[in-house]
Amino acid sequence: MYYPIMLDIRGRKAVVAGGGQVACRKIKALIDAGATVTVISVHGSEQLKKWSETGQIHWLRRAWKRNDAEAAFIVFAATDDREVNKQIAEQTRSSQLVNNIDRYEEGNFVLPAVFHRGRLTLAVSTGGASPLLARRIRDEAAGRLNDQTEDYLEFLFQMRQEIKRKVTRPADKTLCLRNLLDRKYREKQIREQTLHHIDTFIKESLFQ
Ligand SMILES: C[C@@]1(CC(=O)O)c2cc3[nH]c(cc4nc(cc5[nH]c(cc(n2)[C@H]1CCC(=O)O)[C@@](C)(CC(=O)O)[C@@H]5CCC(=O)O)C(CC(=O)O)=C4CCC(=O)O)c(CCC(=O)O)c3CC(=O)O
């Protein structure tokens, strides 16, 4: 069974071998997550050229060389050459994260199908069994979210920060945080009032 995790890769070095369609999907997610991305590929899509021109990636227009992954935190073997991808995966240290796009067993992680909305991330994986089913389940789950999800979660975040700061007893904190999930806070107006009167919310949560 895979171990799921949300990685903070801001400023971390990501190295991607390959600049085709699949590599670009992985690169987009790396850029969005704030990684420092180096791409090694002779050829590249229009999108890759744009990212390179705008400084969002560092593109080395050449074939993969041994040691290219040396300083990387995370590596993608994303060429269309199975043998090259295999070698790249073999060249990484066991402490590095490596994804092989054509033979997932040769890497040590796989990417899920992802949907982001504000602070919410939905990630669905079938552990390599069927990427298309992962995508479909992701789309079905995302379709059940409504327009308010982003604001609602931002409200929960802000309230939770304040509750953590203001309420010290763990049991009291739990009471407040549980109370926050009451359906009434799905109403925008009630959320706004509550944010303005956090002390009242805390008192009511503890004495109701
Ligand atoms: C194991 C994994 C490794 C990894 O890439 O991390 C992997 C591996 C492989 N994918 C292959 C094919 C396809 N992959 C997609 C699409 C996606 N693939 C993604 C993830 C993963 N793909 C990981 C496991 C995910 C899981 O847990 O289930 C998604 C979810 C995330 C992402 O890529 O960001 C993204 C959808 C994102 C979105 O929609 O948003 C499509 C559809 C399309 O392209 O439209 C096809 C064609 C249809 C088909 O073949 O099923 C092949 C065969 C290559 C060949 O034979 O030529 C392999 C190789 C193998 O099986 O070893």
Ligand SMILES: NC(=O)C1=CN([C@@H]2O[C@H](COP(=O)(O)OP(=O)(O)OC[C@H]3O[C@@H](n4cnc5c(N)ncnc54)[C@H](O)[C@@H]3O)[C@@H](O)[C@H]2O)C=CC1
């Ligand atoms: N994991 C996944 O999500 C998926 C994986 N695949 C697999 O991904 C492979 C690649 O697909 P595409 O991106 O569409 O191919 P593509 O043909 O668009 O791109 C291949 C890229 O690999 C680069 N490349 C080839 N040899 C290289 C080397 N020695 N060093 C550096 N770069 C090198 C090329 O310059 C090119 O940019 C497919 O062969 C397929 O097996 C396909 C679909 C989804």
